[in-house]
Amino acid sequence: MATPEVDPLLLLRQSIASGSAIIATTSADTSTPTAEVPLFQATHLHFTHPTRVAVPIDAPTRFVSNERPVDLRSIYFAWLNREVAIPEYNALATKLNGELAGAAEVHKFAFVERLDLITWLEGASEESDHIKPLTGEKDGAAAGSTAVTTTSKTVLVSASARAGRGTLDPRLAQIYNGERKMGDRNTVLRGSKPIDFSGVRKVAAPFMSRKPSPTANSIVKNPSLALNQKPQRRPDPIILLSPSASSLLRMSNVKAFLEGGRYTPPDHNSTASMLQIQRKMKDIDPAHAMRFIVVEGPEQFKPEYWNRVVAVFTTGQAWQFKNYRWSNPTDLFKHVMGVYLGWRGDQPPDAVRSFGHRVVACSVEKWRDPGVPGAEASRWRDREVVEQIWKSIEANMRAKGWRKDAAPTSI
Incomplete structure (x- = not known):
């Protein structure tokens, strides 16, 4: 999805939480001040917190709709119009698509998708069914830290920052950069780099297709079958x-x-x-x-x-x-x-x-x-x-x- 160095969705949430400026611009240069332009003209979003960085406005994010990642422009547009009624939001999105003239297209969020996105960006929720976790979070690598590389400096984003709850103090991050990295059970078992096991699916597919799915009776007889079942979240009335x-x-x-x-x-x-x-x-x-x-x-x-x-x-x-x-x-x-x-x-x-x-x-x-x-x-x-x-x-x-x-x- 997003590059390993910068996650656009997390940067947007952190910038909203800190109240820092988010500037739509036509330049990727963050060293000099740039004027803000309308979204249909913008090519980049400039973030000033937790680090100064420019992200392409059409970059895909971890928010998935209909099994396709939604671009940063659509996410930011939905946030800017979070207080607007659904019919007016759809009309504004149609107008922006007309201004883009086929160069790109703004995604129109469904009712629950828009609600989940706004709730997560505001910090009222720590999880969403539509947002994929960052690389390594599922296998425990989230307990470590990920480096966010910028044109000017490197800032360590802690495990709490990966969930959107803030970043390390820059001075503390500098101290951590000088530490000798010790191995833990995650690095010993899996190594320091994420491993792609997607190829195993093709090998396992013939066996899984012949394996009967566990029934309610089999789960009762063998409770261990239910350990890997992801609990479904109760929907809101x-x-x-x-x-x-x-x-x-x-x-x-x-x-x-x-x-x-x-x-x-x-x-x-x-x-x-x-x-x-x-x-x-x-x-x-x-x-x-x-x-x-x-x-x-x-x-x-x-x-x-x-x-x-x-x-x-x-x-x-x-x-x-x-x-x-x-x-x-x-x-x-x-x-x-x-x-x-x-x-x-x-x-x-x-x-x-x-x-x-x-x-x-x-x-x-x-x-x-x-x-x-x-x-x-x-x-x-x-x-x-x-x-x-x-x-x-x-x-x-x-x-x-x-x-x-x-x-x-x-x-």
Whole structure:
């Protein structure tokens, strides 16, 4: 993928963490200041941390989509537009592809790919199913250090830096460079250079094709068969909001409500396309908080994403379900729990009542200007309503098959 000296994906993450400048330019020379140019004109990205280096903007990275590495330009473009809604992001990518005029093409990330990439670049996650590990990490060579060669100096990147958690102090790196390298069990068994065992696959293929795959019963009889099985990570559950302007919950205020327990009016100028909400579901995973993905529409959904939908907020307007997997509300709420949020004292719309008991109707106190005396006195009820909603979601998730380490394969 990336060259052994410089890993573009790791450099980008470290630069973001340090807040250092990343400059798109047409020059590979880092010794003199250069002016920043638009992405369609740029040939290199200049990094200033942890070392000053220029990387070709079309260099492939360890992020893999559809079994193909994604180039640095597409990764950096997705990061610059991380706050942009999905439709606007796709439009900007199409515009950039037009400006490139066939010289290159910006990769358009799928919904979950974009979420995993942004989460990893921000440092909120240390792993991603779409990012291949650096050379040597799988066989334990990650415990060593890798030299990052630049035009001006050499900086050692420690094992923690390989995972994106920082770099060694330059003075300490200079001391390490003068040390006598001692062998460890990894170098004794495998040598100092990575060994390519890809040729063994061709030799082993005829034998593996005739070897029956281990079944559940064989694993129970021989637990050692399961030692090399990579555990699958449980996917994040998804909550769908109503995109209606009359909805009391929108992307701008849903996090404060469901995570903070306080209702505030929505900001209709918000352009966020997805959010993450943390919530501990005690009856599913009492030790860790679960991460919920909140979106307003299923436009970027793959078919399997619907198995992860745990709640649909609705105002009762049928057009909301036009692009859903089940466009008929009666069919939809047989598979997914519905939630209606209205003002206390107001009756739910007739359409919501017709959906039946599968839609949980909740109400909050009407919003009043905090400057009005007594306006804050009724807001304590908000948390009571939030707990009622989460209790219903958790009960529905348990019934659908959500577990600490597993999610339902169909709903």
